[in-house]
Amino acid sequence: MSETRKIAAILAADVVGYSRLTGADEDRTLARLRALRSDLIDPTIAVHHGRVVKRTGDGALVEFRSVVDAVRCAVEVQNNMVERNAGVPPERRIDFRIGIHLGDIVEESDGDLMGEGVNIASRLEGIAKPGAICLSEDAYRQVKSRLNVAISDLGVTQLKNIADPIRVYSLEVGVATQGKPPMPAQPTELEKNSAPLALPDKPSIAVLPFQNMSGDPEQEYFSDGITEDIITALSRLRWFFVIARNSTFAYKGKGIDVKRLGNELGVRYVLEGSVRKSGQRVRITGQLIDATTGNHIWAERYDRELTDIFALQDEITSSVTAAIEPKLLAAEGVRTEKRSIADLNAWDLVARALSHFWKLTANESEVAVTILREAVQRYPDYAPAHSMLAFALLVSSHVGWMPDGDRDSAAFHTRKAVELDENDPWAHMALGYLALTDHRTDDAVRHFQTNRP
Secondary structure, three states, X not given: OOEEEEEEEEEEEEXXXXXHHHHHHHHHHHHHHHHHHHHHHHHHHHHOOOEEEEEEOOEEEEEEOOXXXXXXXXXXXHHHHHHHOOOOOHHHOOXXXXXXXXXXXXXXXXXXXXXXXHHHHHHHHHHOOOOEEEEEXXXXXXXXXXXXXXXXXXXXXXXXXXXXXXXXXXXXXXXXXXXXXXXXXXXXXXXXXXXXXXXXXXXXXXXXXXXXXXXXXXXXXXXXXXHXXXXXXXXXXXXXXXXXXXXXXXXXXXXXXHHHHHHHHOOOEEEEEEEXXXXXXXXXXXXXXXXXXXXXXXXXXXXXXXXXXXXXXXXXXXXXXXXXXXXXXXXXXXXXXXXXXXXXXXXXXXXXXXXXXXXXXXXXXXXXXXXXXXXXXXXXXXXXXXXXXXXXXXXXXXXXXXXXXXXXXXXXXXXXXXXXXXXXXXXXXXXXXXXXXOOOHHHHHHHHHHOOO
């Protein structure tokens, strides 16, 4: 395997007390961490021209072009975490510690990084306080005139398994690093539920996976597909903040306290419901809840022919929007164009494919891609089939499940999806990944931010 030596800024990060957090509540900890990655960490890394080299459970190793970019990224993430942790009980907070070093590294042909430069960054992260950023002297020298945060000189420090001691500086970002209140031994239920939400400055909603009431586990993909379409429809409304699919699906099949969920995901509204499919008829129920009070805002039951499924999805989206922001509903239409029965068959194939793809394993990804290839062959004018095939190919290639040669195929299907529907959000996600692999970071961020499914 060939290798290349170079000088680079390396950022290493992990979650403080991750084992304790997952031991107490693994599912919700993972959901919150996924939400942070999709809504905060990955976009911030992209904006500052970083490249995620690898993830290690709760941690990540990121390469930057310069120390300035690395530190700006770290400071932005830690500042945002201060806001996101506001009102969250100490024992449930997610805090990051970060280490940054500028040094010599070895880049393998597969993009992985090794060498002492990587080791030092990892050891710096290990000695950082919760919410803080530790810099080596080499890194600090590059940015000391640009910093506007509290700096502590930790002096010459012997890092574990590093031969020579190095001087270390700690950047303490925001109020979270100035000491947290002591952890209560047993917080009461009232204390858990009274914590204020860190809400965005626009209507915020989480769409929980709709329950499959058909009595047939094979129909699970159908209810998941309905949920994903509603998430996508709401995400297209720029004045809504919609929690990503990966975060809400972590709650699937679990008994959920809506107020607690609102606190954990930082949303005011929660949409939940059920789907019952029988023959050519479908029944969907939905209810919208204010997570700050637990009060029901809107509830409805729909009985329709299966051929009306797209109109039904639009109707649900319109009803939710009207209940939350009726004035905004009048300002921007949410209905899609009428689609045919052929689109219903294509949608069914795509929904089946996604039920495999989101299991995120090599075998399931291969099954998903096979189904999506069938979908684009049978229904060449159905944009979501092309965009999801492109997205699945790019992700599978990126993590090593499929050969890099599929990138050309992904690019073709991305262009086809945009040609058929320039507003398809998954097409823009695919465009963003293509731009990122071409090191066109600004284009990647533009696509990720403009159309997030």
